[in-house]
Amino acid sequence: MKLATYDLGGTVRVGLVSDDETSIQPIAAADMLDAIVRWDEIAGALAGEDSVPLSRVRLLAPIPHPRRNIICVGKNYRDHAKEFALSGFEAGAVAGAEIDTHPAVFTKPASTVIGPDAEVDTHPGVTDSIDYEVELALVIGRGGKGIKAADAFSHIFGYTIVNDVTARDLQKSHKQWFIGKSLDTFCPMGPWITTADALDAENLDVKTWVNGELRQNANTRDLIFTIPSLIETISAGMTLEPGDIIATGTPSGVGIGFKPPKFLKSGDVVKLSISGIGELTNRFA
Secondary structure, eight states, rough: EEEEEEEEEEEEEEEEEESSSEEEOOOSOOSSSHHTTTTHHHHTTOSOOOOOOGGGGGEEOOSEEESSOEEESSSOHHHHHHHHHHHHHHHTOOOOOOOOOOOOOEEEGGEEEOOOOOOEEOOOOSSOOOOOOOOEEESSSSSSSSSSSGGEEEEGEEEEEEEEEHHHHHHHSSSSSSSOOEEEEEEEEEEEEEEEGGGGGTSSSEEEEEEEEEEEEEEGGBBSSSHHHHHHTTTTSOOBOOTTTEOOOSOOOGGGGGGSSBOOTOEEEEHHHHHHHHEEEEEOO
């Protein structure tokens, strides 16, 4: 199933997207977090309101105003880890040590989140080195602390797409990645959440196009740190709760991987795609 947050005539609702992705049926949830927490109850009573054409609504980020964590993982595909180290934008990069022994984990604030077709602010005067990163993001459904890898998938409600937009100059200058990753609008998310039972998260094609040019093309089976291992690592001593979002890393093909780098500029259109989920497109203003 696919669950979306949408605006119809100024009213924001949560709905079930049809299998052919042409319509959406409102469900009895206050917001997406409520739907996640009460999903067993809601899923048993989906019959009710009539569907409306998807073309009539404006899709928002699945969790438009996150009240929980947006947790991100860096350098989690081997080829990207190498291109990052060779780019000159990784502070303190050491030749031969491109692959980390432990996942690099950072966060993005709620103010970064925007939805499908929303514009990304290029922040003139703040940065001139904006990059794209397509990522599979998982949404926690059942919370916990000290979750073992063997139990990890039972804690996942579903999956969505995240563009971990990055100001590479700020990422390098500040060494810790938070500022470079956290400018307003730097976390496009969507188009919806595909429930965990509907796909194999460890075998999904992950792609990015910039102005129609294919830049990133990989599969989640190439993750260095697997989804279960990430959940085990992150939840060790830190309680994960429903609605937490974990972005699992990006493959090679980002702007800094080119010589010279291909940074984004005003007017560029970035389209992300992950099989089993859908597409997420945003224009950079």
